[in-house]
Amino acid sequence: MSQVKSDRGSETRELILVTAERLFAEHGVEAISNRQVSEAAGQSNNFAVGYHFGSKEELVVAIVRRHSESVERRRAEMLAEITGSPDLRDWVSCLVRPATEHLASLGIPSWYARFIAQVTTHPALRERVRKESFTSQSMQQAHEGMFRLIPRLPEDVRQERNDMGRMLVVHMCAERERALHEGTASPHSTWESTTDSLVDALVGLWLAPVTARR
Amino acid sequence: MSQVKSDRGSETRELILVTAERLFAEHGVEAISNRQVSEAAGQSNNFAVGYHFGSKEELVVAIVRRHSESVERRRAEMLAEITGSPDLRDWVSCLVRPATEHLASLGIPSWYARFIAQVTTHPALRERVRKESFTSQSMQQAHEGMFRLIPRLPEDVRQERNDMGRMLVVHMCAERERALHEGTASPHSTWESTTDSLVDALVGLWLAPVTARR
Incomplete structure (x- = not known):
């Protein structure tokens, strides 16, 4: 050619x-x-x-990969900086900040957060997209660091909280992106403040006591 | 006629x-x-x-109303039982259990949880649906009871956590409904256990310390 x-x-x-x-x-x-x-x-x-x-599925995966390189690079850098940190927030930040910083770098309007919210709720695509974007080596490393600093949880609770954490990040970012685009975001509601809110929320979620059951 | x-x-x-x-x-x-x-x-x-x-919008609202009567009735009953309760979990349960019990009552397959996940992320319909299903008098009462038992939060944090809590309930219920329908839910993962997980998560979310910022 x-x-x-x-x-x-x-x-x-x-x-x-x-x-x-x-x-x-x-x-x-x-x-x-x-x-x-x-x-x-x-x-x-x-x-x-x-x-x-x-196919449409391969197109969707190609869109994810176009962004995930930058997100992964940011996360690898963050992880290198916090090696051995005893602060839970550092590890939780590695789950959130690489994505929010990438979204901020795209300017206004960006579409990627809303795209991810659509594809992760799509019955036929969700598993594939999750594998592409939520199970990378750097994500695993961040999770391992986090799990060292929280009380031991039953495997099914861990899985559920993982799902809940992912949902919060995906849908909060989609709503923030939409509000920024439509001009309905309040003045101090930036990607930076969204990051802080999400990190606070995830720390609360992971440290929440587990009700006796099952 | x-x-x-x-x-x-x-x-x-x-x-x-x-x-x-x-x-x-x-x-x-x-x-x-x-x-x-x-x-x-x-x-x-x-x-x-x-x-x-x-119109399609009125059709969507009619679908919501068809379910919300039962959800509202359950919540009013729960609220009557816990009047004056000093236990945060009681109030948080009022935000979650009326919806999960209603979903359980629909049998398998139900579609309402996935319907709600679709309409609350739809740009043109979300505000209308939120007003219909998340701002009822009983919801306000449950929120007021809850706010009496958690540390005072800045208004924007309160708003954000409200959004995050709603997202968790909506999307966890949609995923649970799908898993039950597709037969991919683990044996002990019932609407009852989903309720407990969500209540734990919301308690953690609302009690999470707020990072100094802004």
Whole structure:
């Protein structure tokens, strides 16, 4: 393939990724067809998504990967800085801040938080997306550091709180992104304050006593 | 209107409500047209939704109201039982248990939890649905009881934690409902255990120290 052709190919790919992210964030993954993505990305070929990505699922995964590199890099840096820290907040921050800082870096409007909220509630895509974005090595490292500093929990409680923590981060970030975009966020409600609120909430969640049961 | 005609009208209404709830829960509100709802409800008249409910928004509100009466009644009963209780868990339970007990009463599969997760993340419907289901008098009473038992919080933190608590309940219930439906829930993961987990989590969330900031 000539250089020109290959450059054009990666430009098209990028255009499709950006367009699909916005459309999925706005309308949901289900409501938007590959054909609509191709059209909105200005492709005369209605099968451009199929040609460049194969399927809608692979397109969704490609959108996630486009962002997760930066999130992962930020998390690896944070982890390197807090090695051996005895402060629970440091480890919980590693679960939250890499994502919120990445979102802040995207400017206004960004769409990625709302995109993630849509795909992690989509029946057919959620497992795949979770594997891509919530089970990386750096996430595991952050979790391990955190678990060393909280009382031992039954495995099912740990799993549930993990799910709840993920939900809080995903949906709070989506709401904040929407409020920033629509201009309805209060003046002191920034990505920075969202980060603090989420870290406070997750610390409370993980330290909460477990009701005797089962 | 004759009795026969009026009965048939309310049967049709009910059929549309049940059908729309399932379709919205499965595919999202955006992906499903009023025409599709009418067709799936077996109505030869494609405008049946319009005729019986006016708009999609009014249809959504009617679905919420169909359930919220039972939820409200349960909450009013719980509140009457715990008047003056000094136990924070009692008040937090009033935020969670009326909804989880109602969901349990619907059997398997139910769709309402997933429906609520879809409509509370829908840009155009969320505010309306929140007003319908999260700001009732009994909810306010439960919140007031709870606030008497936790340290005073800045108004914006209170608002944020309120949002986070709501998200946890909405999305955990939707995931539990889906797992029960798909048979992927672990044997001891019942609506009862979901209630306990959520109450633990909300108690942790509301008692979490607030990081100095702003």
